[in-house]
Amino acid sequence: MDKVNKVLIVDDDDQISKMYTTHLEIKGFQTMRVANGEDALATTIEFKPDAILLDVMMPKISGFDVLDILKNTKQTASIPIIMLTALSAPEDREKALKLGADEYLEKSTTDLPTILEKINKLISK
Amino acid sequence: MNLELFVLLLSSFITLTLGLLVFSRDWRPTTNKIYAVLSLVIVAWMSSSYFTDHGWSMSSKLVFAKMAFYIGFFTIVVFYSFTWFFPSYTLPRLITRISLYLTILVLLIITFSNGVVKSITPGNGATIVNPGKLYWIFILGIVYVFVLVLVNLISSYKREIGTEKNRVLYLLIGSGVAAAWGILTNAILPAFFPNWHTPAYDSFGVVFLTAMVMAAIIKHKLFDIRLIVARSIGYTLTLSSIALLYIAPAIVITGHLFNTPLKTNSVITLIVVTFIAAVIFQPIRNRFNKISSKLFYRDFYEPQEVLDKLGTLLVGISDINKIIDGSTDILMSAIKPQFIEFILINDDTTNERKDKHKEIISKLSKLKFNTLVSDELQNHKEMYDYLHSNNIALIVKLRTSKEDLGYMLFGYKQSGILYNSNDEKLLGIAADEIAITLQNALHFREIQNFNITLQQKIEDATHQLRQANTKLKQLDETKDDFISMASHQLRTPLSVIKGYVKMVSMGDAGNVNKQQKEFLNQALISSENMVRLVTELLNVSRITSGKFTLEKNEVNLADVVESEITQLSNLAEAKGIVLRYRKPDDFPILKLDEEKTRQVIANFIDNAIHYAKPKNAKIFVELSSEDDIIFKVIDNGIGVPSSEKQHLFSKFYRAKNAKEVRPDGTGVGIYLAKVVIQEQGGELIFQSKEGSGSTFGFKFNKKDLL
Numbered sequence: 001m002d003k004v005n006k007v008l009i010v011d012d013d014d015q016i017s018k019m020y021t022t023h024l025e026i027k028g029f030q031t032m033r034v035a036n037g038e039d040a041l042a043t044t045i046e047f048k049p050d051a052i053l054l055d056v057m058m059p060k061i062s063g064f065d066v067l068d069i070l071k072n073t074k075q076t077a078s079i080p081i082i083m084l085t086a087l088s089a090p091e092d093r094e095k096a097l098k099l100g101a102d103e104y105l106e107k108s109t110t111d112l113p114t115i116l117e118k119i120n121k122l123i124s125k
Numbered sequence: 126m127n128l129e130l131f132v133l134l135l136s137s138f139i140t141l142t143l144g145l146l147v148f149s150r151d152w153r154p155t156t157n158k159i160y161a162v163l164s165l166v167i168v169a170w171m172s173s174s175y176f177t178d179h180g181w182s183m184s185s186k187l188v189f190a191k192m193a194f195y196i197g198f199f200t201i202v203v204f205y206s207f208t209w210f211f212p213s214y215t216l217p218r219l220i221t222r223i224s225l226y227l228t229i230l231v232l233l234i235i236t237f238s239n240g241v242v243k244s245i246t247p248g249n250g251a252t253i254v255n256p257g258k259l260y261w262i263f264i265l266g267i268v269y270v271f272v273l274v275l276v277n278l279i280s281s282y283k284r285e286i287g288t289e290k291n292r293v294l295y296l297l298i299g300s301g302v303a304a305a306w307g308i309l310t311n312a313i314l315p316a317f318f319p320n321w322h323t324p325a326y327d328s329f330g331v332v333f334l335t336a337m338v339m340a341a342i343i344k345h346k347l348f349d350i351r352l353i354v355a356r357s358i359g360y361t362l363t364l365s366s367i368a369l370l371y372i373a374p375a376i377v378i379t380g381h382l383f384n385t386p387l388k389t390n391s392v393i394t395l396i397v398v399t400f401i402a403a404v405i406f407q408p409i410r411n412r413f414n415k416i417s418s419k420l421f422y423r424d425f426y427e428p429q430e431v432l433d434k435l436g437t438l439l440v441g442i443s444d445i446n447k448i449i450d451g452s453t454d455i456l457m458s459a460i461k462p463q464f465i466e467f468i469l470i471n472d473d474t475t476n477e478r479k480d481k482h483k484e485i486i487s488k489l490s491k492l493k494f495n496t497l498v499s500d501e502l503q504n505h506k507e508m509y510d511y512l513h514s515n516n517i518a519l520i521v522k523l524r525t526s527k528e529d530l531g532y533m534l535f536g537y538k539q540s541g542i543l544y545n546s547n548d549e550k551l552l553g554i555a556a557d558e559i560a561i562t563l564q565n566a567l568h569f570r571e572i573q574n575f576n577i578t579l580q581q582k583i584e585d586a587t588h589q590l591r592q593a594n595t596k597l598k599q600l601d602e603t604k605d606d607f608i609s610m611a612s613h614q615l616r617t618p619l620s621v622i623k624g625y626v627k628m629v630s631m632g633d634a635g636n637v638n639k640q641q642k643e644f645l646n647q648a649l650i651s652s653e654n655m656v657r658l659v660t661e662l663l664n665v666s667r668i669t670s671g672k673f674t675l676e677k678n679e680v681n682l683a684d685v686v687e688s689e690i691t692q693l694s695n696l697a698e699a700k701g702i703v704l705r706y707r708k709p710d711d712f713p714i715l716k717l718d719e720e721k722t723r724q725v726i727a728n729f730i731d732n733a734i735h736y737a738k739p740k741n742a743k744i745f746v747e748l749s750s751e752d753d754i755i756f757k758v759i760d761n762g763i764g765v766p767s768s769e770k771q772h773l774f775s776k777f778y779r780a781k782n783a784k785e786v787r788p789d790g791t792g793v794g795i796y797l798a799k800v801v802i803q804e805q806g807g808e809l810i811f812q813s814k815e816g817s818g819s820t821f822g823f824k825f826n827k828k829d830l831l
Contacts, residue, residue: 013617
């Protein structure tokens with residue numbers, strides 16, 4: 001049996017994260033979703049995902065902060081992270097890539113198959 | 126005393142007096158100094174003439190004769206030098222001056238040798254002068270200098286204007302008369318009267334000239350000669366009449382009473398004395414009047430002086446306090462009351478005093494008066510008591526023809542003397558002048574205040590405008606923020622819709638048949654349109670708030686165009702429109718913002734589809750890279766009316782015919798297209814004819830994008 005890949009979805013928007021998990025589970029992934037940055041770190045360590053979908057705009061701790069922490073923590077640094085944003089701000093893209101994000105995608109213009117494709121690409125690396 | 130001595134003394138007296146008058150007025154100007162010298166020289170000349178006849182010995186008479194000639198000549202020289210400084214400084218040329226000095230020297234030599242006056246012979250009570258061989262040189266010399274004088278005067282006359290011209294005129298007249306008189310007495314009369322004795326009468330002409338010179342010096346104002354003549358005649362007649370009225374009775378009475386007729390000498394003396402007395406009567410009287418007034422009249426003042434001073438003061442001031450203080454000073458020094466107080470009814474300057482005399486002011490306003498002497502108010506006991514208890518002796522009303530401005534309150538005079546009618550008259554006139562000036566000052570102040578108020582109001586209005594402007598700016602920002610936020614909030618649910626629809630259509634929720642897939646696809650397209658719309662709105666708000674940025678991606682436009690056409694082909698087919706595109710081979714990779722340029726392309730094609738005519742619609746999409754990068758969408762749709770062409774690319778603008786065909790358009794698409802293309806350095810392509818069709822597109826310089 002193929003290894004089941006695990007994806008962690010970090011997004012404060014309930015609808016969006018539910019949609020991602022639905023799609024990913026149909027496609028055979030195991031998913032977990034957290035709604036804020038504080039839980040993200042703990043859950044990552046526990047769940048050990050193969051990839052993380054990380055939303056930029058979140059209350060209290062922003063996506064960038066989570067990215068920073070994950071990439072600077074030894075246990076989680078190697079996990080590929082795809083940043084997702086509802087905004088279209090190019091300066092954020094740069095910032096994300098500088099902090100170590102593996103991908104930076106806009107939610108509204110990127111469709112599900114593309115996201116899936118990117119996830120697969122990153123996991124197989 | 127003989128006639129000639131009399132004439133000499135009289136002429137000398139007049140000449141010296143004139144010289145003294147001018148010199149005492151102002152001894153500093155060169156003209157006045159020369160004039161003084163001239164007077165002395167003339168007196169010397171006249172004296173020499175006299176002593177030629179009445180000298181003590183023959184040799185002395187001879188000397189005097191020569192002196193008479195030479196000083197006579199020298200008089201003209203001094204007069205000439207006078208014209209160098211009057212009316213303005215004009216030194217003659219060096220040559221002229223040298224010739225003058227030469228002439229002086231030459232004539233001096235020949236006169237005091239025996240060239241001019243050979244000898245003298247005693248004649249009938251007078252000396253006859255025998256001219257020498259060089260006499261004619263002497264005459265020439267005189268004529269020469271005299272000509273110089275005339276030339277100088279005439280050129281002065283031509284050069285000067287106004288008063289100066291008149292003053293030169295005096296000199297010209299004087300010179301003319303003196304010259305004419307000189308010719309008369311020296312040339313003409315001797316020809317007819319062999320015993321005519323010249324020198325004595327020469328002086329008259331010169332005296333006349335001297336008088337004219339004095340008049341020229343002293344008279345600064347324009348003065349009609351005719352007036353001088355008239356006045357002189359009048360004056361002379363007055364004096365003559367007085368003299369006659371005095372002399373005639375004097376002679377008759379003495380003759381009859383004392384049986385000794387008056388000798389000629391006595392008569393002459395009497396005439397002279399009478400004249401002198403008549404002349405100096407007026408000035409002496411005025412002088413003594415002043416002195417006695419000052420002595421006996423302790424509070425004497427010259428009303429005209431006061432009014433003059435007041436007039437001078439009031440002309441230049443517009444400040445109320447200065448008017449009050451200045452007037453108070455002048456009136457205090459003239460009339461010397463114990464105090465002067467001003468009360469102004471409609472002004473705050475004198476509020477202290479107004480309060481003090483409040484009760485009285487209201488009473489005063491009911492009375493009609495110009496000046497009110499408190500001692501005369503016995504009928505108004507209350508007022509009388511009040512004024513007396515406050516030591517107010519006199520009240521003068523300040524008023525103009527239009528209104529009453531206030532009052533001047535005067536204390537009793539320091540001398541203790543009461544105010545008389547002259548005082549009241551003077552104060553009445555002064556009060557009128559002061560009132561007018563005060564009124565002007567009050568008006569002036571009103572205008573100043575008005576000005577200040579106006580400025581204040583303008584500042585307030587400006588401040589309000591600034592505040593309104595700030596509010597507007599804030600509102601604008603708020604609007605932009607709102608659009609921004611709304612756009613964001615809208616996009617997330619849209620993504621969700623898209624996501625699920627896509628999932629179903631991909632079969633993630635079970636098999637879908639062709640029709641289901643087709644329907645879902647339509648829903649997907651619509652939701653994608655919505656996303657695009659929202660993104661456009663977002664970009665518009667970003668442009669306004671300055672947060673609009675363009676990236677540089679590496680884009681293959683040929684692919685982009687192809688994918689957009691594929692996306693929109695369903696829509697076109699549904700409307701029965703043919704979309705034609707020939708994808709170019711080897712289209713270069715360009716550095717452009719992919720997302721935004723894609724939107725522009727999509728927008729142009731989308732518009733062509735939406736604004737196509739219902740029948741036989743054709744759309745051609747062209748992309749080429751031969752010279753420049755050119756993208757064009759050519760349609761045969763409804764076109765753009767020419768009147769709306771210039772506004773077409775403005776934010777939110779919609780042409781009328783477009784609105785009819787597609788009421789839900791936002792007017793944002795081509796505005797964004799314009800911004801995106803131009804910000805990347807490109808040019809818009811736009812042509813259209815209403816009813817026939819349009820071409821929309823863009824052009825880039827190849828090298829800019831490679």
